[in-house]
Amino acid sequence: MNTPEWLKPAIYGALAGAVFVGFVGFTWGGWVTGGTANDRAMAMSRDDVVASMVPVCLDMARSDPGRAEKLETIRAASTYQKRDALMEAGWATVPGTDAPDRDLARACLEALEL
Secondary structure (H helix, E strand, O other), X not given: OOOOOOHHHHHHHHHXXXXXXXXXXXXXXXXXXXXXXXHHHHHHXXXXXXXXXXXXXXXXXXXXXXXXXXXXXXXXXXXXXXXXXXXXXXXXXXXXXXXXXXXXXHHHHHHHOO
């Protein structure tokens, strides 16, 4: 097929423009792939679930009969071990589950301001 000579620069310009727009869109324009969007949505929903469970953790801490001893254990732990100490206290175990949640323990520590 013979294309007119005047059409070739237009085709090359359109291809170069498409590549340029795609490059700019994905680097500076904020465009993301479906997988990245899904990963971000899952992380945001996880953060929201943890934030909604912090009052439950605080309520469990408030109503625990051994609260004073457990708080002293948590306070005595090093910075890196406070989350594990709170998990061992049982306050980061969501009702209906068997294992404590690490993210909830971190958020609960921040809310307790220890």
